[in-house]
Amino acid sequence: MSRIIINGVATQYLSVMDRGLHYGDGIFETIACVENNLQFWQQHMLRMATSADKLGLAFPGEQNFLHDIHSLLAAASAPENCVIKLMLTRGIGDRGYRIPAHTNACRMVMASDWPWHIKAITEQGARVRLCATQVSINPQLAGIKHLARMENVLARNEWQDEFDEGLMSDLHGYIIEGTMSNLFASRDGVLYTPSLQHSGIDGIMRQQVMAIARQQGLEVQEVKLRQADLLTMDELMLSNSLIGVCSVREFAGKSFLPGKMSIMLRSALHRRIVEHGQVAS
Amino acid sequence: MSRIIINGVATQYLSVMDRGLHYGDGIFETIACVENNLQFWQQHMLRMATSADKLGLAFPGEQNFLHDIHSLLAAASAPENCVIKLMLTRGIGDRGYRIPAHTNACRMVMASDWPWHIKAITEQGARVRLCATQVSINPQLAGIKHLARMENVLARNEWQDEFDEGLMSDLHGYIIEGTMSNLFASRDGVLYTPSLQHSGIDGIMRQQVMAIARQQGLEVQEVKLRQADLLTMDELMLSNSLIGVCSVREFAGKSFLPGKMSIMLRSALHRRIVEHGQVAS
Numbered sequence: 433m434s435r436i437i438i439n440g441v442a443t444q445y446l447s448v449m450d451r452g453l454h455y456g457d458g459i460f461e462t463i464a465c466v467e468n469n470l471q472f473w474q475q476h477m478l479r480m481a482t483s484a485d486k487l488g489l490a491f492p493g494e495q496n497f498l499h500d501i502h503s504l505l506a507a508a509s510a511p512e513n514c515v516i517k518l519m520l521t522r523g524i525g526d527r528g529y530r531i532p533a534h535t536n537a538c539r540m541v542m543a544s545d546w547p548w549h550i551k552a553i554t555e556q557g558a559r560v561r562l563c564a565t566q567v568s569i570n571p572q573l574a575g576i577k578h579l580a581r582m583e584n585v586l587a588r589n590e591w592q593d594e595f596d597e598g599l600m601s602d603l604h605g606y607i608i609e610g611t612m613s614n615l616f617a618s619r620d621g622v623l624y625t626p627s628l629q630h631s632g633i634d635g636i637m638r639q640q641v642m643a644i645a646r647q648q649g650l651e652v653q654e655v656k657l658r659q660a661d662l663l664t665m666d667e668l669m670l671s672n673s674l675i676g677v678c679s680v681r682e683f684a685g686k687s688f689l690p691g692k693m694s695i696m697l698r699s700a701l702h703r704r705i706v707e708h709g710q711v712a713s
Numbered sequence: 714m715s716r717i718i719i720n721g722v723a724t725q726y727l728s729v730m731d732r733g734l735h736y737g738d739g740i741f742e743t744i745a746c747v748e749n750n751l752q753f754w755q756q757h758m759l760r761m762a763t764s765a766d767k768l769g770l771a772f773p774g775e776q777n778f779l780h781d782i783h784s785l786l787a788a789a790s791a792p793e794n795c796v797i798k799l800m801l802t803r804g805i806g807d808r809g810y811r812i813p814a815h816t817n818a819c820r821m822v823m824a825s826d827w828p829w830h831i832k833a834i835t836e837q838g839a840r841v842r843l844c845a846t847q848v849s850i851n852p853q854l855a856g857i858k859h860l861a862r863m864e865n866v867l868a869r870n871e872w873q874d875e876f877d878e879g880l881m882s883d884l885h886g887y888i889i890e891g892t893m894s895n896l897f898a899s900r901d902g903v904l905y906t907p908s909l910q911h912s913g914i915d916g917i918m919r920q921q922v923m924a925i926a927r928q929q930g931l932e933v934q935e936v937k938l939r940q941a942d943l944l945t946m947d948e949l950m951l952s953n954s955l956i957g958v959c960s961v962r963e964f965a966g967k968s969f970l971p972g973k974m975s976i977m978l979r980s981a982l983h984r985r986i987v988e989h990g991q992v993a994s
Contacts, residue, residue: 433807434807436729443729444728444729445727445728445729446726446727446728446729446731446734448719448724448823449715450727450734452734453727453733453734453800453802454741454800454862455861455862455865456736456737456863457862457863457866460735487863487867488870515808517808521734526715527715527823527825528828528869529865529868529869529870530869530870531866531869540729542729542808544807544808565853566851567851568851568854569850570847570848570849570850570864570884571847571884572846572847572864572867573864578863579734579735579737579861579863580737580860580861580862581735581736581738581810581861582736582738582768582854582859582861583851583854583861584736585732585738585803585812587810588809588810588812589769589810589811589812603850603851603852603911612809612810630884
């Protein structure tokens with residue numbers, strides 16, 4: 433069950449004229465709230481503001497979102513683990529793609545139960561498959577966490593519980609990301625991650641992992657990777673805001689073991705969050 | 714102002730948990746209602762049922778949609794021209810791309826004012842530009858009129874009133890369609906239209922135009938077209954459910970005249986609608 437606030441008001445209903453519904457005309461953020469601390473809050477705000485700017489959406493500002501989150505979490509009697517989803521849509525418009533001269537962006541904040549089942553994935557490693565559903569190629573939308581995510585829905589629904597994640601490739605066979613995570617791979621101490629120049633979402637945790645690796649003096653390469661390339665790697669890892677970074681234990685029938693790279697990244701990420709990656713909700 | 718019925722009930726509000734909002738997880742149809750006749754109704758129903766099937770959405774059946782439309786139009790005192798938009802979303806779900814085991818598709822019907830300004834476009838020809846915003850490449854989604862349309866929004870908002878339509882090309886420079894129409898071109902009596910194998914929406918009016926041309930014994934080719942190819946054509950035309958088929962009078966700074974092809978297609982389309990292309994709403 434999720435609790436929701438729209439434009440500052442607790443409600444379960446939205447105008448059916450909202451352009452988020454009609455066109456996917458909006459953006460979102462998924463933020464881990466751990467014992468009432470919002471992880472990488474500043475980074476999420478920065479990405480949202482940047483994406484809003486690219487799409488010509490009015491960003492309502494950090495304080496409005498924080499205020500809504502306070503209201504949602506105030507009801508809880510103890511520090512809480514939950515998932516905060518922020519959405520910002522173009523708001524109400526009449527029929528047609530053209531953006532009305534005067535629109536008011538719609539700000540939505542949703543608090544959902546923490547997905548405790550991911551504990552098993554982060555501890556034991558993820559079982560990963562390759563999806564048949566492709567990721568779209570569109571350099572102008574690449575990187576942006578917009579609401580138009582039909583391909584992620586179709587890819588995620590290729591399996592039920594037999595895997596933890598599926599990787600999506602583009603028309604040319606380049607693997608871009610998971611349905612709900614970014615991908616990392618390492619070999620001989622070099623960290624690789626798919627280039628997001630043409631497709632995919634530029635995850636907050638992906639940015640953190642890359643920053644950590646560079647801080648440690650490691651070489652980080654954004655490259656084009658095919659399935660065959662992944663099978664030559666020492667380690668494969670997934671990242672997103674809820675799992676942080678976790679190792680892959682199985683991909684395309686091959687077993688992988690968590691190695692030095694994932695262990696280092698996990699522990700450095702943990703330190704980074706404690707030291708400067710969170711704000712109180 | 715639009716009138717709306719959701720799952721048979723007149724309302725302006727939708728559950729904020731609808732997956733159409735969160736992911737663009739749904740499909741839509743735009744249907745011309747001319748003097749209370751729904752144009753190419755059967756064809757719209759067939760496309761919607763086919764798309765629903767591809768996406769694993771439960772299609773609620775023609776009679777439910779017709780019933781909703783009757784209710785919406787019953788209030789009008791005289792035969793009416795309006796635009797009927799049908800939407801079918803995955804319905805309510807909790808956070809995450811995974812489709813819940815039990816979902817009820819959400820059926821929405823919306824009646825909007827007829828866009829009288831398109832009369833000038835169909836009579837005088839459309840002024841058309843090339844958009845900078847690209848169309849996505851994704852063979853599996855190509856053809857489907859799904860709700861995830863961020864790129865159409867961005868493309869349409871590159872201009873205000875100085876043009877009537879913008880064409881969108883893919884990463885490779887192939888022109889696929891307009892932001893809200895399909896594209897045709899003719900040269901030496903042959904009709905060309907961009908291939909939709911990798912991108913674009915397979916418009917009902919596009920299907921009709923192709924069928925008419927073939928019935929007339931013309932050669933119809935679905936091809937890869939660049940801007941330079943379009944500039945060598947005798948005529949350029951746009952099609953959608955509201956304008957039918959109309960000629961382009963200006964594209965990328967070059968003037969075009971309506972010729973034999975667009976005149977023939979327009980008159981044949983008119984006969985086709987009168988003879989078997991409509992049902993009473």
